Amino acid sequence: MSDRCYGWRLLLSRRSDGDISRYEWEALDDHMAGCRDCRMAAQSDRALHLALTQTDFPLAPEATRRLDDSILSALGIPERLTVPQRCGRTLRELWARWEAIPNLYLMQIGTGTLAAASLTAVYLLAALHPLEFARPADAARLAVVRQHNEPPVPLESLLDRPVPRAASLWTAPPRPRASEKSSSTLSQPAPAPQTPALPDRHSALPETAIRG
Amino acid sequence: MTTNVWKLAETIMAPGKTEAAEEALQRREERAMLDRCAQGDERAIRWVLHRYRDRVVRLAAHVLHNSREAEDVAQEAFVKAFRQIGQFRGDSGFYAWLYRIVINLCLDRMRRKSMTSEMPLEENIAHFIAVSPDVENRLSVAQVLDSLTPPMRAALVLREVEGLEYSEIADVLNIPVGTVRSRLNTAREQFRRRWTALEEEANHV
Numbered sequence: 001m002s003d004r005c006y007g008w009r010l011l012l013s014r015r016s017d018g019d020i021s022r023y024e025w026e027a028l029d030d031h032m033a034g035c036r037d038c039r040m041a042a043q044s045d046r047a048l049h050l051a052l053t054q055t056d057f058p059l060a061p062e063a064t065r066r067l068d069d070s071i072l073s074a075l076g077i078p079e080r081l082t083v084p085q086r087c088g089r090t091l092r093e094l095w096a097r098w099e100a101i102p103n104l105y106l107m108q109i110g111t112g113t114l115a116a117a118s119l120t121a122v123y124l125l126a127a128l129h130p131l132e133f134a135r136p137a138d139a140a141r142l143a144v145v146r147q148h149n150e151p152p153v154p155l156e157s158l159l160d161r162p163v164p165r166a167a168s169l170w171t172a173p174p175r176p177r178a179s180e181k182s183s184s185t186l187s188q189p190a191p192a193p194q195t196p197a198l199p200d201r202h203s204a205l206p207e208t209a210i211r212g
Numbered sequence: 213m214t215t216n217v218w219k220l221a222e223t224i225m226a227p228g229k230t231e232a233a234e235e236a237l238q239r240r241e242e243r244a245m246l247d248r249c250a251q252g253d254e255r256a257i258r259w260v261l262h263r264y265r266d267r268v269v270r271l272a273a274h275v276l277h278n279s280r281e282a283e284d285v286a287q288e289a290f291v292k293a294f295r296q297i298g299q300f301r302g303d304s305g306f307y308a309w310l311y312r313i314v315i316n317l318c319l320d321r322m323r324r325k326s327m328t329s330e331m332p333l334e335e336n337i338a339h340f341i342a343v344s345p346d347v348e349n350r351l352s353v354a355q356v357l358d359s360l361t362p363p364m365r366a367a368l369v370l371r372e373v374e375g376l377e378y379s380e381i382a383d384v385l386n387i388p389v390g391t392v393r394s395r396l397n398t399a400r401e402q403f404r405r406r407w408t409a410l411e412e413e414a415n416h417v
Contacts, residue, residue, distance in 0.1 A: 009404070013397040017371060017378070040411075044404040051353040052372040057273035057282060059266060067269075067287055068261055074291045077254050 005031075008038050016045050242306055250297045257294060264307065265290075267374070268314055274369040275318040277358055285321065289314045304383050311374075311384045315366045322362045356406040364399035371396055 011028050014020045020028075032038045059067070242263075248256035268289060273282035293310050300309050357365065363385070370381045382389045 009401060010397055013400045014393075016400070017396065019378070019393075040408050041404045044407040045400060047353050047407060048357075048368070048400065048403050049372055051357060052274065052369060055274070057270050057279050059269055059283075063283065064265065067265065067283055068258070070287050071261065071290045071294075072254070072257065074287070075252075075257070075294055077252065077257065 005035060005038050005041075008032075008035070009041050012038065012041055012045060016049065239305075243302060246297060246300065246302075246306060249294060260294075261290065264310060267307070268310065271311060271314055271369060271374065272318055274373055275315065275362060275366050276321065277354075281321070285314060285317050289317050292317075305380075308380060308383045311370070312386065315370075315384060318366065319362050353407070356403055356410065359406060360399055360402060364395055364402070367392060367395045368399050 008028060008031050011020060011024055015025065015028060032042060245256045245259050249260055265286065268286045269279075269282050272285040272289070273279045276282055276285065289310065293313055300306065360368070366385065367381060370376045370384060376384065378389045378392045381392045385392065387395070
């Protein structure tokens with residue numbers, strides 16, 4: 001390796017570090033095209049880079065644990081017995097490998113809780129402020145109630161249901177007590193049970209409807 | 213995993229976040245963890261170990277050329293770092309401070325004993341050879357690397373393996389930037405001369 005190329009090899013070293021301008025790069029390329037020594041030097045730089053970067057020193061899991069424990073014990077921190085550690089090596093490895101699954105479940109539980117809380121809040125608000133959350137038809141009906149201070153439908157219409165027994169129970173007078181009943185039965189016959197004067201649905205309909 | 217999910221959520225929430233801001237955030241997080249380490253918080257210590265363990269072992273192994281000794285040095289370096297963490301002012305990155313401890317321990321160790329005399333070369337470089345099928349070439353490279361002085365090897369490893377800038381290497385090795393440049397150049401020049409000689413020798417044989 002000749003000393004006359006020392007300056008070029010300096011540039012070569014700087015090129016390895018990315019500390020070179022474009023002009024210098026091109027000049028170096030031109031020089032190397034005609035200089036065998038500098039080409040060898042470039043080859044040597046590549047070999048050095050590969051030797052250093054392709055060599056790794058991976059720590060085995062056991063060595064990693066040993067190193068951590070030795071550092072912690074040297075610092076006077078006792079080895080903490082977490083649940084996975086107590087369960088032995090196999091479980092510990094399983095935990096290390098599948099740690100994502102319990103985390104996923106926890107996230108799902110969290111998301112579900114959040115959704116439930118949001119729904120509860122919405123329903124509570126709806127109950128506290130019915131007008132804001134009521135449907136348009138309900139809102140109109142509630143407005144009528146507020147204006148007239150009376151129920152939105154006449155009470156009689158509630159009896160106009162296809163359940164006559166329920167209607168008779170609604171309008172039936174209270175039954176007399178047993179003592180009253182015995183005395184009254186001696187003097188006069190018991191009155192016939194009053195049936196409510198239900199409106200005849202057929203009679204209430206217009207005649208055209210009956211005919212049709 | 214949970215941390216990754218949070219990071220993903222943060223990225224989604226703030227897509228315009230710059231890399232510098234991310235780096236600053238990481239530095240703040242690291243600073244907070246180091247403060248907790250100073251108080252003897254085990255979880256923070258484990259966090260730092262998890263973050264730097266492999267890098268420290270790799271750096272020591274490259275400088276010492278011996279993975280078993282590298283583990284010893286890594287242990288010593290971490291214990292020293294955690295004991296003196298109160299002295300870390302935060303002017304430079306924590307890794308630079310930690311690397312400085314590692315390099316100094318490596319150099320001390322190599323000064324105390326001659327590596328080549330204590331351990332046969334084959335054992336020292338066994339790892340280098342094992343990872344490559346091109347055994348002869350790797351053997352020659354490892355032999356040449358082994359012949360470099362430890363400070364030069366440290367500079368080379370910090371530049372080539374760790375990818376540190378000149379200023380960062382200067383910070384770690386506690387030398388001026390100009391010295392880093394010249395040391396790297398000298399290391400490469402020595403490597404070139406020995407490697408070329410070995411190559412020519414091999415071609416003649």
